[in-house]
Amino acid sequence: MNNVMDVPKRPVRHFLPESFVVTTWEELKPYLDQLLDQEIDNAASLKMWLRHRSELESVLSEDMGWRYIRMTCFTDNEEYSKSYQDFVQNIQPQAAPYSDMLNKKVLESPHLKSLEHEAGYDMMIRNLxxxxxxxxxxxxxxxxxITTDTQKYASISGAMMIEMDGQEITLQQAGVILQSTDRAKREAVYHKIATRRLQDKAALDELFTKLIGLRHQVALNADFVNFRDYMFNAYG
Structure with a gap:
């Protein structure tokens, strides 16, 4: 039996330097400008441009993902929380208009038609x-x-602990006990979870209500009557 685990390796980069890491908007911006200004002369150069954009967006997505994972795994680590907030507040908002401009650059390219019937491109074009x-x-x-307040909501929930059998455990760990075959144990942990959640009821209710209002405004700005319809349309 082969017990060796194959760890996936990061693909070789063709657009970004191998040493590039997401640190500040100022260091990221030149690569977005380069994509925006690049001439696309034919279908082959459009394909290459799309690969370069995909590479950049993959690096951005992975960086944000790791910041989020560290923040949620170590809810008491202020540096991890600040790192995630920095991405959400200082990098993502600056990159959003560029994403729209890059989308339009692709859709306005006269060479896009030659890719429409190639496998995979139809879905990409629809999403753009x-x-x-x-x-x-x-x-x-x-x-x-919305992202900032969602993170606050998750931080409050993630920091909740209860005592069970003389040990402090998270609500996620307590959730496992709810699967126990011992009814008395299930009931005890259920009440402990509910009691702990009620301690933060006011803060969570306030955040939840605020998020409803923010999401509703997003929908109105995009000419939808509610956030449900907006998201239904967004998911295609």
Whole structure:
């Protein structure tokens, strides 16, 4: 039996330097400008441009993902929380208008038609059109606020602990006990979870109500009557 685990390796970069890491908006911006200004002369150069854009967006997505994972795994680590907030508040809002401009650059390219019937490109083109249709610059600060407040909501929930059998455990760990075959144990942990959640009821209710209002405004800005319809349209 082969017990060796194959760890996936990061693909070789063709657009960004191998040493590039996401640190500040000022260091990221030149690469977005380069994509925006690059001439696309034919279908082959459009394909290459799309690969370069995909590479950049993959690096951005991975960086944000790791910041989020560290923040949620170590809720008491202020540096991890600040790192995530820095991305959400200082990098993502600056990159959003560029994403819209890059989408339009692709859709306006006369060479896009030659890719329409190639495998995979039809879905990509549909998604780009959807993103352009829904984009509103007025929603950028609202999206930033939504992400920030969602993180606050998660931080409050993630920091909740209860005592069980003489040990402090998280609500996620307590949730496992709810699967126990011992009814008395299930009931005890259920009440402990509910009691702990009620301690933060006011703060969570306030955040939840605020998020409803922010999301509703996002929908109105994009000419939808409610956030449900907005998200239904966003998911295609």
């Amino acid at each position: 059109k959807k993103e352009v249709e829904l984009f509103r610059e007025s929603n950028i600060p609202l999206m930033t606020e």
